[in-house]
Amino acid sequence: MGTRPDPEQVYLSYCTCPDVETAQALARTLVAEHLAACVNVLPGLISVYRWQARIETDAEVLLLMKTTQARVADLAARIDSLHPYEVPEVISHPITAGHPHYLDWVRQCTANTHR
Structure with a gap:
């Protein structure tokens, strides 16, 4: 029998954006709405991918x-x-591992009680 998901488990999520302005706007919204405790914005990424039968x-x-x-x-x-x-x-x-106080902070910042 498998383990059930822990809603308090801290996750790292990734998302790519087309430009810094879009990335910063998304980051601010996600933090303001308590969907993320912190969002790091890392410019300078080059992505190579297949889209609609072409390599971009x-x-x-x-x-x-x-x-x-x-x-x-x-x-x-x-x-x-x-x-x-x-x-x-x-x-x-x-x-799966991290500074306990940081992980607790993430949990506090994203708790549904903020809504």
């Missing part, structure tokens, strides 16, 4: 978002509603 190369900006398992679906839905891409990249991974 684009400069992008990477978002690193810290949230909880309980907020991952809402975070992805909000990104989907605001993102200019037809299919925005949103990938989430559980954080």
